[in-house]
Each structure stands twice: as C-alpha cells, then as structure tokens.
Amino acid sequence: MTAQVINGKEIVAAYRARIKEEVERLTEGGCQPGLAVVIVGDDPASHVYVRNKAKACEEAGIYSEVHKLPGDTPESEVLALIGQLNVNDRIHGILVQSPLPKHISEEKIVEAIAVHKDADCFHPVNVGNLMIGKEGPAPCTPAGVIEILKHIGTDIAGKHAVVIGRSNIVGKPMAILLLREHATVTVVHSRTPNLAEITRQADILVAAVGKAKMVKKEHVKPGAIVIDVGINRLDTGKLAGDVDFDDVLETAGYITPVPGCVGPMTITILLKNTLEAAKRAAAQLQANV
Numbered sequence: 001m002t003a004q005v006i007n008g009k010e011i012v013a014a015y016r017a018r019i020k021e022e023v024e025r026l027t028e029g030g031c032q033p034g035l036a037v038v039i040v041g042d043d044p045a046s047h048v049y050v051r052n053k054a055k056a057c058e059e060a061g062i063y064s065e066v067h068k069l070p071g072d073t074p075e076s077e078v079l080a081l082i083g084q085l086n087v088n089d090r091i092h093g094i095l096v097q098s099p100l101p102k103h104i105s106e107e108k109i110v111e112a113i114a115v116h117k118d119a120d121c122f123h124p125v126n127v128g129n130l131m132i133g134k135e136g137p138a139p140c141t142p143a144g145v146i147e148i149l150k151h152i153g154t155d156i157a158g159k160h161a162v163v164i165g166r167s168n169i170v171g172k173p174m175a176i177l178l179l180r181e182h183a184t185v186t187v188v189h190s191r192t193p194n195l196a197e198i199t200r201q202a203d204i205l206v207a208a209v210g211k212a213k214m215v216k217k218e219h220v221k222p223g224a225i226v227i228d229v230g231i232n233r234l235d236t237g238k239l240a241g242d243v244d245f246d247d248v249l250e251t252a253g254y255i256t257p258v259p260g261c262v263g264p265m266t267i268t269i270l271l272k273n274t275l276e277a278a279k280r281a282a283a284q285l286q287a288n289v
C-alpha cells in the first residue's frame, strides 16, 4: 500500500479563497483587516516565514506591516513598539516572530500583546481560553493540522491520536485541539521509553519534534494518517520534515509533504485569526454607535 500524499496546495488555495472573500466584504464595510509582524534579528529562516506571511496577507487583501528590528534591539524597545501597535486602529492582529534573541524574554513580549490582538494565540489568557474551550484564536500550526485532517474527511472522534513533541507552540496545543475533536490523545516526547510502541498505536500521528527524518516506518501503524509538522534544513540546503517520507510512504495511509502542507497552512490560519480579530473589532465599533 502506498500512502496518499495530502495535497497541501489545494487545501491552502481553497481556504485562502474563502478568507479573501470575507476580507473583501469586511473591507467594503469599512474595516480592512490589518496584521503587524515584528521580527528581531537576522535568522534567515524566520525572514523567509515573515516574507511569506506578508505576501499571503497581500494576496488575501489584508493590510500588513513588517517591523524588522536589529538583533541587538533592547527588550524595552520591542515592548514600546508592541504598546504602539496595541492602540493602532489599523492593526487587528500582532505577532512577534519566534525565536527571539536570547536577551529578550519571549514571555514578557507575548504578555505585552493585547489579548484581543494576539494573532498567534500565544498570550496566557488565550492559551487558558483554549484549554477550557472558550471562543478565541487558535494557535496557527495545530489549528492548521485540524483543518488538514477535516479536509481529507477524517472522523477524528474516537481515533487514537499520538503527538510526538510537547512544545508550547505545537505539541501541547495540538493535544488540546485533538481532544476538542474527541480524539483519544497521547503525547510522547524525548523521555518516553518505547516510543515506537506507542506511536504504532496511532490512527493519527502528528510529528512535531524538530529532528529531521526521526519518524521511520517502525513508528507507524499501517494505514495511519501521518502529519509532519517539522521543517528542518539539511546540510544539502534541502528541507526535510520530522518524518522520513520515503521510509514511511509504503506504510502510512495518508502523509503530508514537507515543504508544501503544514507550513503554508500555518500561515493560512494566521490570516484567519487576523480576519476574526478584525470582525470582532468591527462588531465592537457597531455596538458603540
């Protein structure tokens, strides 16, 4: 059996077309959604992602501004910029590209972003709301994974989903979102003994470890849906996921390619979060007149 390779381009194009239509309607009504992206330092991969975010905004009709700050910018300056963006009416979503230089506290920066403008869903209040199932933004990568699963017609309820990795950006919120869809969820990580024994039980396997080609066929149950969140740059300059694609291809039922699926879907959810924040701001304005 050869796995079906999930067509990320098709999913992303369909989703972004729907976002664009809604953006057009909102803009015609007098509120163009706006996103501010802050990037500190010169990490080349981060600059690629930020460029892709700005391009996606432009294509969707979302106003965007990118604030590129040198790597030695003091934390206080970044906080001051966020303070300005928090009160800027053109801006409905704010994100600070991660990772930040070591002298800047990610925690302080994230907490400085106004809760209602937190486009990444990194603010502790939004993380708490996510945990208890309250309305609000969802973290971009995990929410993108759920959309991919739904697009291929997965009935997530009752499935055993195994998440490899426990980061705040992907692993932990991924587990919460899968639980929301009524999956039975197991999270495994670097200290899990017999990892392959557990991952082989997964109907849905989400790899978010940050280690190139770590997931091999012995980790995968025949027919499982394998979602690869990893983006690792090899010495050859090529990109590779956390899953050894060629090794797993004959075992999995479905598999996402890297590049070309979860990454662009992450950016798509960012557009959605910005649109939703703008819709809430427009509704608030209406309520105040």
Ligand SMILES: Nc1nc2c(c(=O)[nH]1)N[C@@H](CN(C=O)c1ccc(C(=O)N[C@@H](CCC(=O)O)C(=O)O)cc1)CN2
Pocket (backbone or CB within 6 Å): 045, 048, 049, 052, 095, 096, 097, 098, 099, 120, 140, 141, 169, 231, 239, 258, 259, 260, 261, 262, 263, 264, 265, 266, 267
């Ligand atoms: N503030 C945030 N920082 C980071 C996040 C995040 O969600 N918010 N996630 C990652 C990076 N990331 C988003 O910012 C991201 C990574 C990759 C892609 C993407 O489209 N990848 C392409 C390949 C691009 C390339 O050529 O390198 C693909 O997979 O096809 C988008 C977003 C860490 N930081």
